[in-house]
Amino acid sequence: GESVGLHLPTLSVQEGDNSIINCAYSNSASDYFIWYKQESGKGPQFIIDIRSNMDKRQGQRVTVLLNKTVKHLSLQIAATQPGDSAVYFCAENPGGTSYGKLTFGQGTILTVHP
């Protein structure tokens, strides 16, 4: 989906489909990129991260792709399940600090229909 005004981008999928959530970043000096999942009323939960010297990393049912040329990050979720419904945030660890001072993106709402 496309974002309009202050509304978050949304993605609706059927259970069992694959989901792709995209994120554009601006800081070419960032050395870590992270995906978080946030369920309603809860704190962000780490999903997967990738270092800037990699272009792909796989976890359990998730894959993160990093394209530094166009400053684009994506999260692929295989066989999406209703429990995957949440807001997904990309975050980056900007260069210049070595600690956990992260810059978060706007977020994408993923809704999985049974």
Next chain:
Amino acid sequence: NAGVMQNPRHLVRRRGQEARLRCSPMKGHSHVYWYRQLPEEGLKFMVYLQKENIIDESGMPKERFSAEFPKEGPSILRIQQVVRGDSAAYFCASSPLERYTGELFFGEGSRLTVL
């Protein structure tokens, strides 16, 4: 192993009152971060603390906001003379290391509503 504990989970204050939010990091973690989340936005960094030291407070508003992480006890985020614009979810995160090499462990957040 208990995760990051934040309290209160929900706090209602009237304009001009003070809000105190507490965060107990995961056991063995001595690095604490506070982030603020406005409705339908991502989290924004506020402050990074180690025991008895503020390392980076570049995201803290210049007035009314303060944070501490004493030698004993939880980290405290204090907001004096709250205004409606302070209404937000405040998240604490902790890490065992100074150097970021992976995830931060976030708490469930404290949701402040200013009437």
